[in-house]
Amino acid sequence: MTRTDTRSPAARDTTTREICAQIDRLVDARSARVAAHGPHFAELWELAVRRLQGGKLLRPRLVMGAFDTLASGTTAAPRAAALEIAAALEILHFSFLLHDDVIDEDLVRRGEPNLVGCLVAGKMPGNTIAAPPADGSGDTTNRTLHWARSSGLLVGDLMLTIAHQIIARLHLPEHARTRVLDLLEAAVTETVAGEYCDVGLADGAFVPDLSLVLDMTRMKTASYTFELPLRIAAVISEAPPAAEIQLGEVGRHLGLAFQLQDDLLSAFSPSDSHGKDQFSDFREGKETALIAYARMTNAWPSVEQLLGAEGFSDDSGRRIQRLLTECGAREFIETLVQDQIRTALQVLTRDDCAVPQATSRFILGLVDSLDGRRA
């Protein structure tokens, strides 16, 4: 099946095209089975698949870039398996995004309606879903929202299942397949723990402090976004164990830097640059590291009054921006981002570094190209 490619032309290098083709193959192999469960479900699937294909492919590109540089020169390296893993990690990421949007009650992602938003707006192909009434009247709108969010949850379950199914079927030697499964399970467990901490902080179930918030930030993103792709690439390219461990370290530091940078962008950039509602983190009262730092300063009483408050306005958002800048939270987090990147570089330039220079160069190039936007 040919689909409109919504990615920017610049990003479509050879590897990216291979990743996209692999995702398409894995999705298409499942479309007939999905369609067998009736037209409603087939439409939901098509809508979801279009959203799956809108990402920047950060995790798959990390897998392939690391794999190609690590396996360079070896003959029997299982590149087909690497591509399948790369696709599986994008599908895993998509399932996390879907559940994240359900939890956050978001209707927008990457600057356009997310799956829930599309369903609510009645944008289903074939137009079989009744749109909520234009006057936004209560009960029907609530039921439509409930149905759309439940659908997001269910599609997320299906995508999580497919990601695992792909990994479970890899044609790899038994020891490598088991190691990949270990890494996948550890990463999902850590991500779930981080999300649980995130929602507990946002809803006031846990007492916030900077150390807990930084742990949460690391857990919910760093592990599956950077550490998992880099370590899997090391395992299947049969890199030395030291290289896998060092790539894991690098991944954790870069992953934390990436998520903190994302928090900075959410807080300080206009909406169209990071693809979410402007001020959505402030509106939802998200406990980011910026906020956790501000708690320890004199600015806190003023921030607290505005954050997640009833009647939150763009003006509230701009006032929080000013307060976070004046109290030093912004600078503190910016410095932390730089520290994490520097530490990652130190690992890659140590005397005992087992990571090949080509792999280090690839990682550094990718870091330079990342602007921390939600990918």
Added chain:
Amino acid sequence: MTRTDTRSPAARDTTTREICAQIDRLVDARSARVAAHGPHFAELWELAVRRLQGGKLLRPRLVMGAFDTLASGTTAAPRAAALEIAAALEILHFSFLLHDDVIDEDLVRRGEPNLVGCLVAGKMPGNTIAAPPADGSGDTTNRTLHWARSSGLLVGDLMLTIAHQIIARLHLPEHARTRVLDLLEAAVTETVAGEYCDVGLADGAFVPDLSLVLDMTRMKTASYTFELPLRIAAVISEAPPAAEIQLGEVGRHLGLAFQLQDDLLSAFSPSDSHGKDQFSDFREGKETALIAYARMTNAWPSVEQLLGAEGFSDDSGRRIQRLLTECGAREFIETLVQDQIRTALQVLTRDDCAVPQATSRFILGLVDSLDGRRA
């Protein structure tokens, strides 16, 4: 780790004890990794694991009963793998229940608070979670509910992951492992499709009719509850292909009968016999086959007024019960249940039946012992 066993003594035969021990082993193997993500997450895990162990183990007992009778006499049958699959299907079932409770906004399951209900009631061991205020005042209660539901979603993701991880690591010949993965993916896809249809009907997104409602009923339960365990048992015991196909047929009929019987119990039995809020299906406006039948009768205008209405009371519930009985819906569904069971028996007694008599006897015994209560 030893845990209090909440199952009735009568149910604890040797196979059931083996299944429980296998679930414990698989859970315990993961507890240390979970605990590494901090005390909050470790408490959530312990709470979830206690709930996982409260079920009637219908699906695992189907796997083991079918496997033991199919493999009887063969020497190298992989009974250890069968036990792992049995445990994985209970964990898969638990993940579906968790997400089902999130979607249905239920706080009770099996007659006691479910995971969400426990979290809301502040029953976390160690008591680190603030309970909602006794006066039930708005915002705090809403945030606690949101946090508890999000936690149910996240634990469901983890359990879904663990179920797949167990299946992916089975020590089975490649062809058998792949077939088990195929069956698992098909069952999850069908269950998700059924749930999607269920919530779409309940929220008014899809036009209800009896045929769609029966399809939904079959998809959301029959496949993973009966067909999946029986077919997996056939695959790993290396039963002839005809036996697997016939067991699949039997499973689909029994599964539909089981779910319809469950709908009847929800509608007509007192709360303590089926473990949910009495009248919860009526209160939520669930589109069961009973309701879909009633739509086609003169009773519909009266049922429609009461079903899922604001101010729903026990009296509304009793009136719906009377209406469903008088309009013939109850009798129609009771007859359908008997038809499905009869068709299943016909498959097992046909001349070309490839299912061993011992397996047929096991299935019939289990059907007799089932009262259709949510297991």
